[in-house]
């Protein structure tokens with residue numbers, strides 16, 4: 083293996099990254115798989131890049147227990163893959179900083195100003211948005227009240243609190259069905275509550291759940307209300323989506339996996355997006371704002387996997403290189 087260091091750090095007498103300043107060739111927002119892959123490629127491309135991340139690097143990997151669909155790894159824990167990706171990006175000079183971005187504004191001269199909660203202002207002619215998304219709330223009564231007291235959006239974080247208990251998972255996508263299977267290692271019984279009569283989850287994930295004796299699927303049901311007492315959640319109020327029949331389900335935990343809201347609100351100018359808020363890009367991952375690229379879960383696409391996130395990020399980083407070269411030669415606006 084050979085290492086290329088970032089031009090900012092290849093000088094052994096260079097100041098540490100924190101003292102280098104806040105002007106870059108490209109700012110990458112979010113250090114999930116897409117952000118870390120973009121950083122690796124930008125480092126290899128000798129771009130001055132910074133990754134701004136509000137938490138520790140990893141994004142959704144940190145909420146995923148076991149990963150079995152990332153080539154090269156038959157099975158790897160999400161946090162372990164996150165660590166490997168961060169280490170790999172750093173080997174190529176990635177400057178990953180813990181900063182919570184609050185706004186991204188493109189000035190008339192084409193330079194982006196990226197402001198963070200610490201009051202810092204980072205600037206660059208290109209930005210790659212890899213900020214992923216946040217779990218969608220069901221929006222039913224009791225959900226907010228019992229959040230953290232029975233209601234959860236992260237099986238890996240909270241599963242162990244439900245040893246021997248009866249719990250529910252709401253949703254029918256990959257996340258819901260996969261996490262229901264995971265939760266049976268703690269819970270005695272896991273109900274999957276799904277509003278239709280078939281899952282959206284991939285076949286292999288479904289099969290595993292169907293063969294798990296601790297899982298029971300309540301097809302055609304939706305949650306009307308989450309009810310509890312001072313200790314926390316005690317039951318769900320359900321409605322049959324076909325007959326309208328109401329019922330009660332006694333559970334002490336409810337894990338909600340009903341989708342994902344793309345984190346795109348940071349950008350203050352209008353960007354073209356679909357009705358659900360996912361960003362529309364061209365085949366270079368460029369959004370409708372020149373110099374603003376998007377990669378990973380916040381982009382419109384058929385599926386959102388780790389593999390698609392890193393694929394997007396590779397394209398985005400290489401497109402940024404070409405964009406900056408064209409900009410230098412005066413071939414782009416701004």
Ligand code: NAP
Pocket residue numbers: 151220252253254255256257258260277278281282304339340341342384385386387
């Ligand atoms: P998703 O695929 O969008 O599935 C969301 C599920 O929640 C759907 O079954 C949907 O029902 C249901 N739902 C949505 N709103 C609801 C509501 N208000 N009430 C009740 N149910 C509701 O989301 P996801 O599972 O979070 O996955 C997001 C992306 O990540 C997908 O592309 C997925 O393939 C990917 N992912 C992949 C893996 C993996 O491959 N290992 C793991 C996790 C996620 P309907 O089906 O009726 O619409």
